[in-house]
Amino acid sequence: MSKDSSVRQRRTIILAVVCLIIVGVMFALPRLGLSVFSMHTLIGVFIWVMVASSLRVLSLSGQGSIGHVAFMAIGAYTSAILAKYLGWSLWITMPVGVLATVIVAFLVGIPFTRVRGIYFTMVSLFFGILVLSVDQVFNKYTGGYSGLSAIPRLFAYNKIPYYYFCLALMVICLGIMYRLEHSRIGLTWKAVAQSYTVASSIGIDEVRQRILCLVVSACFAGVAGVAYAHYFTILTTETFSFNQSITVFVYMTVGGPGLFAGPIVGTIILLVIPELLRDLKEYVPLVYAAILLIVLFFMPEGLAGLPAQIRGWFSRRVKSRQIQPAEEVGKRAS
Amino acid sequence: MLLEIHELTKNFGGLIAVNQFSMGVGEGQIVGLIGPNGAGKTTVFNLITGVIRPSGGKVEFDGKDVTGRSPHVLAKCGIGRTFQLTPLFTEFTTLENVVASYYLHPRSSFWGAFFGTPGYRHNESYALEQSLRILDLVGLIKVKDERAMNLPHGYQKMLGIARALAVEPHLILLDEPLGGMNADEITFTMDIMAKVRGQGMTILVIEHNMQILDLCDHVVAINFGQKIGEGSVADVRNNPEVIKAYLGEQNVA
Numbered sequence A: 001m002s003k004d005s006s007v008r009q010r011r012t013i014i015l016a017v018v019c020l021i022i023v024g025v026m027f028a029l030p031r032l033g034l035s036v037f038s039m040h041t042l043i044g045v046f047i048w049v050m051v052a053s054s055l056r057v058l059s060l061s062g063q064g065s066i067g068h069v070a071f072m073a074i075g076a077y078t079s080a081i082l083a084k085y086l087g088w089s090l091w092i093t094m095p096v097g098v099l100a101t102v103i104v105a106f107l108v109g110i111p112f113t114r115v116r117g118i119y120f121t122m123v124s125l126f127f128g129i130l131v132l133s134v135d136q137v138f139n140k141y142t143g144g145y146s147g148l149s150a151i152p153r154l155f156a157y158n159k160i161p162y163y164y165f166c167l168a169l170m171v172i173c174l175g176i177m178y179r180l181e182h183s184r185i186g187l188t189w190k191a192v193a194q195s196y197t198v199a200s201s202i203g204i205d206e207v208r209q210r211i212l213c214l215v216v217s218a219c220f221a222g223v224a225g226v227a228y229a230h231y232f233t234i235l236t237t238e239t240f241s242f243n244q245s246i247t248v249f250v251y252m253t254v255g256g257p258g259l260f261a262g263p264i265v266g267t268i269i270l271l272v273i274p275e276l277l278r279d280l281k282e283y284v285p286l287v288y289a290a291i292l293l294i295v296l297f298f299m300p301e302g303l304a305g306l307p308a309q310i311r312g313w314f315s316r317r318v319k320s321r322q323i324q325p326a327e328e329v330g331k332r333a334s
Numbered sequence B: 001m002l003l004e005i006h007e008l009t010k011n012f013g014g015l016i017a018v019n020q021f022s023m024g025v026g027e028g029q030i031v032g033l034i035g036p037n038g039a040g041k042t043t044v045f046n047l048i049t050g051v052i053r054p055s056g057g058k059v060e061f062d063g064k065d066v067t068g069r070s071p072h073v074l075a076k077c078g079i080g081r082t083f084q085l086t087p088l089f090t091e092f093t094t095l096e097n098v099v100a101s102y103y104l105h106p107r108s109s110f111w112g113a114f115f116g117t118p119g120y121r122h123n124e125s126y127a128l129e130q131s132l133r134i135l136d137l138v139g140l141i142k143v144k145d146e147r148a149m150n151l152p153h154g155y156q157k158m159l160g161i162a163r164a165l166a167v168e169p170h171l172i173l174l175d176e177p178l179g180g181m182n183a184d185e186i187t188f189t190m191d192i193m194a195k196v197r198g199q200g201m202t203i204l205v206i207e208h209n210m211q212i213l214d215l216c217d218h219v220v221a222i223n224f225g226q227k228i229g230e231g232s233v234a235d236v237r238n239n240p241e242v243i244k245a246y247l248g249e250q251n252v253a
Helices: A002-032 A034-059 A068-083 A090-112 A117-137 A159-181 A184-194 A196-202 A204-230 A242-257 A263-275 A277-298 A303-318 A328-334 B039-047 B071-077 B092-102 B110-117 B119-136 B153-165 B183-198 B210-214 B233-238 B239-246
Strands: B001-012 B017-025 B030-034 B056-061 B079-083 B171-175 B204-206 B218-223 B227-233
Touching: A002 A034, A002 A159, A034 A068, A034 A159, A034 A184, A034 A204, A034 A242, A034 A263, A034 B239, A068 A090, A068 A117, A068 A204, A090 A204, A117 A242, A117 B001, A159 A184, A159 A204, A184 A196, A184 A204, A184 B079, A184 B092, A184 B110, A184 B218, A196 A204, A196 B071, A242 A263, A242 A303, A242 B239, A263 A303, B001 B039, B017 B030, B017 B039, B017 B056, B017 B218, B030 B039, B030 B210, B039 B056, B039 B171, B039 B204, B071 B079, B079 B153, B092 B119, B092 B153, B119 B239, B153 B171, B153 B183, B183 B204, B183 B210, B204 B210, B218 B233, B218 B239, B227 B233, B227 B239, B233 B239
Parallel strands: B030 B204, B030 B218, B079 B171, B171 B204
Antiparallel strands: B001 B017, B001 B056, B218 B227
16 A cells, blocks of 8 residues: 555656646747747647536536537627627626636536436537527627627737736646546546446435536636637637537547546647648548547547556556455455 | 334336335344345335335434435435445446545535645545445455456445445445355355444345345335235244245145
């Protein structure tokens, strides 16, 4: 036990150091002469990492959503409309946007969590469509397909503050998510995901936990949404379409929903590849599909699980762990 | 009486699964609920623990009416249970299964858990300590880091009991704890049941295996959703209705 925990402790320290180095490099990049275009790409990565990770938070409690960007949309539109038409300060509208997302998530969570598994996923799809319909019905304010444009910017036309802002936001959000997952809250959600009958037999109010999980997850999507609105300054129906929800789902799946790093790795790879292949733009969906298929067939843990998978191939040959036969239980008694 | 059931009834459409079933479980007893397959034993369990709502009747626990309350509320009241087909948190390790089951006692708040307050950390170390104690009691300490899905059947059954104990219940409902076990495991399990009772817990147990009767203070026999016999072990063993249910009617030529 003590050896086990010391190994785990050392791993945690190594992991923390690696994360710090990565974050440090990310913070230093603009000073090292990062091009404006790369910065733009990275800001997009930061925002979508938040969304994909928030989707994974939802999946901790066994719930999959294919309408998740709708929560992002609520945050984005709320903040954008308040800022544009009422002229409120962005430092007020952004928290209000997140708050609106949380409230909506709570209100829809009450009916939605009455269904589980694939049925929840279907309901989430309808929610995504519903939010888009609202967007179109009130197109006088939201712009509909032509878009809500000229949203006030958070910082003037300089990209560097945005870069720092989004990076900090992402680091904070990821930190909170990590903390949640590795506390009893995450343990409880994972328990609910595995068996709601067993979970309720040990006193977990599983419906309440699933609502809580949805609200927390939507909150992070809302944060990403407000960051998106005031950076890209234009919101259209297309921005938060069903396609986009599926794309986020793919980010998470390709990266590996079982691992914290999964959605991060998935988003980075799937967002950066199209930028590298810009000359072959029409083939990007093809590359996406190929990656998705390869991952689904050969990497059950996703791209982020690849190192552990490779390690597994080597160690399996060396030692095979054995469980003592069941009779041992009985022998203990006598 | 710790648990009292009055004329509990459940019908699924036209099928009456449990019909006007009454029984009581006294504090500190081990009570056996026996009956042939499909007699309605598990349905009675599910009615008590709120997994399904009764069509009629009343369940009283510790003097409170708990009829039709949600399962998590009953767990909070102090009823722990195991399942016949041993559903576990299969992805968790043995230890995590029990630690996760330490959800109620002590209960940590969301923000406490989030900020890792001293109170929360104290709760968590208590949960870990108690979980290790329980695993030691049921003899699973040496497989504490195995994933539950990889455990052999007998171990999984034991883990089910360990998890029910983590609720720190007054009453523990065991649904066929001996099902699929070999002779050694049966002795061991019954030993643990005796120990658990020794710690002041009350047990209501469903079982096919008649060996369990050696432990029981009181036995209730059920068939076709109706009580067909009740009393001490000897009473029930000699009850003609019970013998008929188990062995069929005697045909004298």
